[in-house]
Amino acid sequence: MCHLLDTAAVARMVWRDVVAPGTQRWVAEQLGMSVEDAGRLVAFWAGLHDVGKLTPTFQRQVAIPDGYADAASDGDGRAHDQATHVWLASALAGLGYPSGRRSLARLVAELLGGHHGRFHRFEPRVLMPDALPLQGLGDGAWEQQRQAALAAAVSILRPPVPAASMRVSCAAVVSGVVILADWLASGTPYIKSRLAEVPQRGDGASLESFFAGSCAAAPELVRSSGLSRLNLQAGSFAEEFPDFEPNALQASIADRLGDIATGPGLLMVAAPTGFGKTEIALHAARRLSEIAGTSGLYVALPTMATADQMLRRVATYLARRGRDPAVTSLLHGMAWLMPVEATLAEVYQKAGISGDDQRWFSEWMRGAKRAMLAPVGVGTIDQALLSVLPTRHNALRMFALSGKTVIIDEVHAFSPYMRELLKTLLRWLGELRVPVVLLSATLPQGVARELAAAYLGPTTTAAPTDPVVPYPGWAYVQAEPPVAESARVTLPQTHRRTLTVSVQAIDRDSGGAPERMPALTTELEPLAERGGCAAVICTTVAETQRTYQALRQWSAHLPESQQPELVLLHSRFPAYRREDITAQVMRKFGKGDADDGVHPDRPARAILVASAIIEQSLDVDFDLVITDLAPIELLLQRAGRLQRHRQLDTSRPDWVCTAGTLDPRLVVLTMPERDVEAGRWPVTWPYIYPKATLIRAHRILNDRIGDGIRIPDDVQRLVDLGNPGDALPAHDPLLDGFDDTEVERIANTMVERQSAEVRSIPEPHRISSLGKLSEHEVDEEIVATRFNADSVRVLVCFETPDGQLRLGSPTGDGLPTPDPDGHFTRQQLATVMNHSIPVPGSLVRDAGEEYTLPSPWADNWALARLLLMRHRVTTNGEVLPAQLGQRVFDLDHELGLVTSTA
Known part of the structure; x- marks a missing residue:
């Protein structure tokens, strides 16, 4: 009973100081009462969340009190949260709540029964008080105790009785208040602080006094957790961002x-x-x-x-x-x-x-x-x-x-x-x-x-x-x-430009991989001779690694003064390496302190080879961008990294100018027309992007050669041309001869959309029960928010001849040792996770138990899902990469995790 009163007091404080005013008004309007009364009612509901513990199943964990039937053979031994759901549907009806199959009493019972994060399926028999023993709740003294707890809560909390119901969506929000209040009131330090005030007898006066103490303690509990409302100063845009004039x-x-x-x-x-x-x-x-x-x-x-x-x-x-x-x-x-x-x-x-x-x-x-x-x-x-x-x-x-x-x-x-x-x-x-x-x-x-x-x-x-x-x-x-x-809005001339588009046809090697180097060496030769910074964006991680190696070999044959600095960035580096490389990329190619046109950390000549990860939200600038063919909207996004920082324009190399004027140029690597017409693409590209979008982009770009792309004037039209929607058009001239690719794209889109519809919860207007939010429950550690993009983290360890597992290299630190109780510090866990690498689940789908970490590391929550890739070190110092089926995994400090076929 004291825990219930603690929770009610915390819920009252959460309502007052945490729940947003707009949310308060919305809940109150649905319940047909004032904001203050709605807060009292929500606190009362929170004070009933654990009433399901007054059942034989829960009390049996310690002992069944004298005078209470064990009822060991009755019902199905419901968990206490579900017991709360079962009992309150009829108990609240006894307080005057509207009852019935779609009633407020049932909805409140559902939201309180979900206080452990899972809502239970509605059962018609929960509205039958005479069925309590059959439902495992126990009758007689058990029912008297539950009714006494309910009566005490009513007497102490004095809740209003709602005359109206509320939407299921509103009940979901209220359940969040209850869960939060329960978490706060269940913290061990808080409970210890309240033990001295627990009354010896559960009479009304003692419980009233205890609740007064709960109300006095709740504000500090909420404050110390960090819960509050964001309170920003009002003001104009210029006052919020005084360092620059607002643009159009x-x-x-x-x-x-x-x-x-x-x-x-x-x-x-x-x-x-x-x-x-x-x-x-x-x-x-x-x-x-x-x-x-x-x-x-x-x-x-x-x-x-x-x-x-x-x-x-x-x-x-x-x-x-x-x-x-x-x-x-x-x-x-x-x-x-x-x-x-x-x-x-x-x-x-x-x-x-x-x-x-x-x-x-x-x-x-x-x-x-x-x-x-x-x-x-x-x-x-x-x-x-x-x-x-x-x-x-x-x-x-x-x-x-x-x-x-x-x-x-x-x-x-x-x-x-x-x-x-x-x-x-x-x-x-x-x-x-x-x-x-x-x-x-x-x-x-x-x-x-x-x-x-x-x-x-x-x-x-x-x-x-x-x-x-x-x-x-x-x-x-x-x-x-x-x-x-x-x-x-109309952009000033300083924000308008014409993007020159160069389309370079590249061939494929015998394995179907793109042969970029002939085009890259031609495009990058001026950079090597006269300086500048370029980005080369490849479709897959493996292609970035191969392209980086090829550019490294090309650079090695140049005069030393012309050798550009090479940087490789993709997702398959250990976490600590990727963070270091990203910081390096931002330092070298970011805005920096370049107000005077001089960027102190910008290399004289450099090439970043990267996957598509640089196209999103990284504020980097290059004199030239070379990219594989991709959907037109992504190409335009990549072009946004081209001569992005105008304050650098006075120091750009002369080869990016035409007739003394800066000429922003996007080079797109695509297939020769004969290959496009024959449907021959690099083997990986159609797995990443639909063929229809590649064909559209290819033809849009070829149509812009000579005229360029006016930014921003042409952007929306080109984006819409490349994305005609999900309905099959009567005729699309950009896909002449390739109508089947559009049918394939739309079919795949339908599969993705239907998969999302099946996996997600119903929209609020289609839901009549909170139980729908928990149907087909999945673990959030493995649930997919991205289609066919399940990612698994692998941990490469170097196993020395004596059986030690080392991080980073054969001479690196060993896996951390837990304390005598088997606990790791946060820093120890962080050390291990900073050496982990994300890979597509499809690459490691057949990994068995031999790829899991041994105890005690596998027993920890943070490390249990890691897949162990053992790089065995021989007695003569040779490192043997890990192998899973026919696939080899080799961690290279410079290239990251390299995968290949055995």
């Missing part, structure tokens, strides 16, 4: 958004890379939060690397504009390895904010489930998508998002599968009155219409529901009251 896009949104937005809505922004979309997103999110009553922020990025990069930018904004420091969390699968606390401390101290009382980091909020509860989160889109997949505690994630404004970047990078999951997420966010800002450099109009329609929902009266997002420009839609506005 930023000024347009800043000037008009406040006039048209009257409630939660969806803002879609489409503009070239490097055009300040992050700044306008933060400004718009703050404005929309004020209007909608949200009090938090989640910034979703496509990859872990881009999330790591964004953390510092968001923290810098918060340090400058926050009225009080707010806990900021980093959310992705490897976030616990990152020095988040040190990064935030550095940002805040640089802003002149220091002291132990400033709270921008919370140890309690480490871990994905708790981290989402922070007032500010920066992470991958996957962490948000988990809220619409049937994972345990998905409702808690939904609650965490319900009080925030959500920014989603790089929307164009989503596959059909991810886009379908995103539509489900947007539908739920629209239902929960969450403002959303979507950012894209190349957003097809068909995709924009789908996303807007998802957010507005099936019953909206807003017209049109398929707004056009001008390029460059923005569109805003809102369901209640209906709003649909858009604006195209």
